[in-house]
Amino acid sequence: MITRTVPDIVVGRLPRYLQALEHMHREGIKTTSSQELGEAIGISAAQIRKDLSQFGEFGKQGTGYSVAYLVEQLQAILKLTTIWDLALVGMGDLGNALARYQGFAEHGFRITAAFDNDPEKIGKEVAGLIIQDSREMKRIIPQLGIKIAMLTVPASVAQSVAEELVDAGIRAILNYAPISLNLPNEIHVENIDPIIKLQHMTYYLD
Amino acid sequence: MITRTVPDIVVGRLPRYLQALEHMHREGIKTTSSQELGEAIGISAAQIRKDLSQFGEFGKQGTGYSVAYLVEQLQAILKLTTIWDLALVGMGDLGNALARYQGFAEHGFRITAAFDNDPEKIGKEVAGLIIQDSREMKRIIPQLGIKIAMLTVPASVAQSVAEELVDAGIRAILNYAPISLNLPNEIHVENIDPIIKLQHMTYYLD
DNA sequence: CGTTTTTTGTGTGCATTTTCACAGAAAAAA
DNA sequence: TTTTTTCTGTGAAAATGCACACAAAAAACG
Numbered sequence: 497m498i499t500r501t502v503p504d505i506v507v508g509r510l511p512r513y514l515q516a517l518e519h520m521h522r523e524g525i526k527t528t529s530s531q532e533l534g535e536a537i538g539i540s541a542a543q544i545r546k547d548l549s550q551f552g553e554f555g556k557q558g559t560g561y562s563v564a565y566l567v568e569q570l571q572a573i574l575k576l577t578t579i580w581d582l583a584l585v586g587m588g589d590l591g592n593a594l595a596r597y598q599g600f601a602e603h604g605f606r607i608t609a610a611f612d613n614d615p616e617k618i619g620k621e622v623a624g625l626i627i628q629d630s631r632e633m634k635r636i637i638p639q640l641g642i643k644i645a646m647l648t649v650p651a652s653v654a655q656s657v658a659e660e661l662v663d664a665g666i667r668a669i670l671n672y673a674p675i676s677l678n679l680p681n682e683i684h685v686e687n688i689d690p691i692i693k694l695q696h697m698t699y700y701l702d
Numbered sequence: 703m704i705t706r707t708v709p710d711i712v713v714g715r716l717p718r719y720l721q722a723l724e725h726m727h728r729e730g731i732k733t734t735s736s737q738e739l740g741e742a743i744g745i746s747a748a749q750i751r752k753d754l755s756q757f758g759e760f761g762k763q764g765t766g767y768s769v770a771y772l773v774e775q776l777q778a779i780l781k782l783t784t785i786w787d788l789a790l791v792g793m794g795d796l797g798n799a800l801a802r803y804q805g806f807a808e809h810g811f812r813i814t815a816a817f818d819n820d821p822e823k824i825g826k827e828v829a830g831l832i833i834q835d836s837r838e839m840k841r842i843i844p845q846l847g848i849k850i851a852m853l854t855v856p857a858s859v860a861q862s863v864a865e866e867l868v869d870a871g872i873r874a875i876l877n878y879a880p881i882s883l884n885l886p887n888e889i890h891v892e893n894i895d896p897i898i899k900l901q902h903m904t905y906y907l908d
Numbered sequence: 909c910g911t912t913t914t915t916t917g918t919g920t921g922c923a924t925t926t927t928c929a930c931a932g933a934a935a936a937a938a
Numbered sequence: 939t940t941t942t943t944t945c946t947g948t949g950a951a952a953a954t955g956c957a958c959a960c961a962a963a964a965a966a967c968g
Contacts, residue, residue: 505925511901516882529945537882541945542927549947557946558934575904582900589799594896596795599880603897643907644900668903670896674805676722676743684906686899690800690876691809693892694788694850695717697874698781700890701849711955735915747915748957755917763916764964 502550509547512537514570520563529560581608581642583666585657586649587617587627590672594646595623608640630657637664644668651675712753718743719750720776726769735766787814787848789872791863792855793823793833796878800852801829814846836863843870850874857881 516536520528530541530548548554548566551573555561571577582600584591584607591610594600600607611630612618618629628636637645645666649657654673661669668684671677674692677685722742726734736747736754754760754772757779761767777783788806790797790813797816800806806813817836818824824835834842843851851872855863860879867875874890877883880898883891 503924507905508902510905511898512882514901515880515895515898519881531945536884538884540927542929543925545945545947546926553947555946556934557932558936558944560945573905574901575907576901580900580904589802593795593799597896599897600900603901605897605900644903646896667907670899670903674721675725676718678742678744684903686903688894688896688899689721690803690852690894691805691811692717692721693876693894694786694806694811695720695780695782695809696714697850697876697890697892698786699713699716699779701781701873709954737915746957748959749955751915751917752956759917761916762964763962764914764966766915 506547506550509539509543510570510574512539513544513547514567514574517563517567517570521567525563527560528563528566530555532560576604578604580605580644581640582606583608583633583637583642583645583661584610584625585612585630585633585645585647585661586672587612587614587622588648588650591648592622594648595625605644607646608642609636630660633660634664637661637666642666644670646670646672648672708756712756715745715749715753716776716780718745719753720773720780723769723773723776727773731769733766734769734772736761738766782810784810786811786850787846788812789814789839789843789848789851789867790816790831791818791836791839791851791853791867792878793818793820793828794854794856797854798828800854801831811850813852814848815842836866839866840870843867843872848872850876852876852878854878 513533516533517528530544534541534544552569554566554569582605584595587595587610591612595607595610607625610622610625610627611633612627613630617627620627643666645661645668647654647658647661647669651673654671654675655677658669658671658677658679662679662683667682669677669679671685671687672689674689679685719739722739723734736750740747740750758775760772760775788811790801793801793816797818801813801816813831816828816831816833817839818833819836823833826833849872851867851874853860853864853867853875857879860877860881861883864875864877864883864885868885868889873888875883875885877891877893878895880895885891
């Protein structure tokens, strides 16, 4: 079997397919087509079929896709069949909001450890988590086997904290700090920055 | 002058260039090159030059780019020379965190109105904003001339609230709800969903 | 002052991504 | 049963995006 590498741009669309399919599943929809799915998320039917064909044949001609089956398959492709532990680093307003967000648990992500460097915050509880001293990251993260971190610290310290996380064994970082992190290539970084998104949109407005 | 449309993917990179350049500016760096800028944000130098060349000639051979000048030019291109008013809709944990975030004001975005439909929340103050009844959106948003909204309501009501926003004259939505919004083509929507980003990353982990 | 170095802007071609369009399979209709 | 309709998976074509490489301009150097 030839397993050529799937383009990252394709991988990036899979979670959107999954999101829409899970929504259909909750609505009780049993079957869908590339056409219908495409209309739901604003992607062409051909694109969806091509993307999925990278991983196998999940549909049936004349019928389309079983929603439940395709959800299952996408979850397997995206490695969502086990629970992923997350470290939450930086317990300001945003860190607190994320700690309380139910969506993570609902999708198989569990915030297992929360860190901050502020002595005022260390020891406090947020959403069932005790905030720990960020100097303990190097010890605690490997102990719990955490591979993914969400970084919600001020931009001024984001780079150095990110390096500490990598040093502690973190392999993927969801970066909320408004700065480009410079890390080894094997570390996967995704950025969430509302300013960047707003500035993208203002280009098209008057 | 031929003004062919600039690809959206190029527009999407400009805010990242601007972010890095503003950082350099704060650091007191007067001049940079496409090479240096590229290394800072992980984009090839040729790519940056090609992107910028879509809008004009901002550099000088042998020297590179004046940081201050390029910041100015990018701000002008992205229409960031005036203050943009924002509506914040949905005052849960995330809405509250965004209301308190200083980054918007620092980049010329001003949250001018905050809405919720919960009688418990209406009338309360958050970060200097009085939370208003979301039934008033249709009246208040046009009155204040607000064009951009940040949507932080539960997924179950996001679509209908988004439609109300469009009806009230909103032209761009930064959508934090974990659902694809279905809106007229002329409305610009950007999504921020940590689950989607995490699922993208887990593909690459074991 | 001439030579070397730096660095831009861009033409060209390669690579990637998307769309098109159709054979074939399944289901629905007749 | 036969015909028509639906809808996938996929080669091929089209479109888009990116990297290379270089002339030309400016600066630095000696």
